[in-house]
Amino acid sequence: MRKALFLLFAALLPGQALAANHVALANDVFVERVTTDAQGKQRILLEEPKVVVPGDRLVFVLNYRNAGAQPADKFVITNPLPAAVSFADAGDTRPLVSIDGGRGWGQLDQLTVALPDGTRRAAQPADVTHIRWAFSKPIPAGGSGKLMFRGVVK
Amino acid sequence: MMKAPVGGAKHQLLPSCSFLALLAALALPMQAQAAGTRAGSTISNTASASFDTGGGSTTINSNQVDLLVDELLDVTVDSSNSADVPTTPGATGQVLSFSVTNTGNGVENFVLSTIANGGGDNYDPVVTQIYLDNGDGVFDAGTDTPYTPGANDPELDPDESVTVFVVATTPGGVVDGNRGIVSLVAAAATGTGAPGDSFAGQGEGGGDAVVGATGADGSDAGAFIVSAATVTLVKSAVVNNSLGTADPIPGATITYTIVATVAGSGSVSGLAITDNIPADTSYTAGSITLGGVAQSDAIDADAGDYNGTRINVALGTVAGGQTRTVTFRTTIN
Structure with missing residues (x-):
């Protein structure tokens, strides 16, 4: 009976619900608070914020997990940057980025921005609108991992 | 969602x-x-x-x-006067200009105040009123709005600025070259404090209001510089008689020389030298000179005149550091 219901559900949402049960993507956002202790040492604390102010440094963490029995091929994670967040860096995860709303993609250091006078300048982190990680190998059944990037509240 | x-x-x-x-x-x-x-x-x-x-x-x-x-409370104040504003001893209605900018991210009212006794200067200007500009950037007591703390604290959107005029009186006792500093202070009406301090629920949009890097207050100093001038008159007399001596005998001629010296960084306007002809002497017609140039006795285009009892030389505006020399002659009756 459960299976029948499940199939019915799957039929209502063709192709999506089945897979959704197998791969999970969790999104957490932390704020980096730098504190200086009595010895003058800086400590970086990650807090889960409810509220932020302009200038706060945010750490976006994406946890993915393939809970299904089949490997997940052509695995691509895309995070459109919130409009009020300026991209800072993505650690050593080397993502593809888009600086034009998701039309074109590339490594940040390969992208350029057209200037009004017709010349082009190198793209800056602040130009980034989307971040994407495209996996060259399938995520095996039971496989999981974590991605991160940093941004600053505009 | x-x-x-x-x-x-x-x-x-x-x-x-x-x-x-x-x-x-x-x-x-x-x-x-x-x-x-x-x-x-x-x-x-x-x-x-x-x-x-x-x-x-x-x-x-x-x-x-x-x-x-959340709302970040930040404000900056900048003096709009590119240099010290010249003033004179006892002058009223002396104006300093400032601009107050909301550098926070929410709409906020700002409380304004002044500090005139902060030191680092020669005298304390007496602040009489703060005005909020009507938008033209030019002070006009008739069209700009007098500021009353708590009553019309300027409300500024993020990035919005208002021009503020501080009107002061210069004390009478100041002398040339004295400097008087007035600082304008703007503080977020929600509150001020150390960066990171927060006021729960008082931010725009229902969040907290958090004190930003400026401490939610700001100030900048403007200064007046006293530009005054003083006039010194020195009068001397030389007697010549027919005997070739300096004895003041009847018929002898007295040549009076009056030197006006203007000192200071300012200037004096409407300066005039007037001298009554002494009793028992007679004015020598046409004898007035100014800077060695003869002046007529009539009231006319030149600076000098004689009205029967006194000579008068109108010097007009004379800047500090200059002198004017006037001479005239009389004979002893």
Whole structure:
């Protein structure tokens, strides 16, 4: 009976619900608070914020997990940057980025921005609108991992 | 809840969707604020994953994380006078200009005050009134609004500025070259404190109000410089008689010389030298000179005149550091 219901559900949402049960993507956002202790040492604390102010440094963490029995091929994670967040860096995860709303993609250091006078300048982190990680190998059944990037509240 | 913008494999299939998303992002006013994302707005983040487990490409969305943007309280004050403003001893209605800018991210009222006794100068200007500019940037007591703390604290949007005029009186006892400093202080009406201090629930949009890097208050100093001039008159007389001696005998001629010296960084205007002809002497007609140049006795285009009892030489405006020399002659009766 459960299976029948499940199939019915799957039929209502063709192709999506089945897979959704197998791969999970969790999104957490932390704020980096730098504190200086009595010895003058800086400590970086990650807090889960409810509220932020302009200038706060945010750490976006994406946890993915393939809970299904089949490997997940052509695995691509895309995070459109919130409009009020300026991209800072993505650690050593080397993502593809888009600086034009998701039309074109590339490594940040390969992208350029057209200037009004017709010349082009190198793209800056602040130009980034989307971040994407495209996996060259399938995520095996039971496989999981974590991605991160940093941004600053505009 | 808004569905997350398209991601993953959909990008390749429907590029026009992301184009629409870009247009929408450009239209959001929150991006244009140099002071930062407007207080009370929500930052939402959603990621998506696309993959193929054998049944074709599938896209799933992550959970959505919403962050409320709090109000940051920040303000800067800048003196708008490029140099010290000249004043004179006892002068009233002396004006210093400042601009107050809300560098926070929410609408905020600012309480204004002045400090005239902060030291580092020669005298304390007496502040009589603060005015809020009507928008033309020029002080006019008739059209600008007198400021009363707590009653009309200027309300500024993020990045908005207001020009503030501080009107002061210069004390009578100051001398040339004295400097008097007035600082204008602007403080967020919600509160001030150390960066990071917060006022729960008092931010725009229902969040907290958080003191920003400026401490939620700011000040800048403007200064008056006393530009005064003093006049010194020195009168001397030389007697000549027919005997060739300096004895003041009847018939002898007395040549009077009056030297006016103006000192200081300012100037004097309307300066005139008047001298009565002494009793028992007679004025020698046409004998007035100014700087060695003969002056007529009539009231006319030149500076000198004689009216029967006194000579008068109008010097007009004379700047500090200059001298004027006037001579005239009389004979002893």
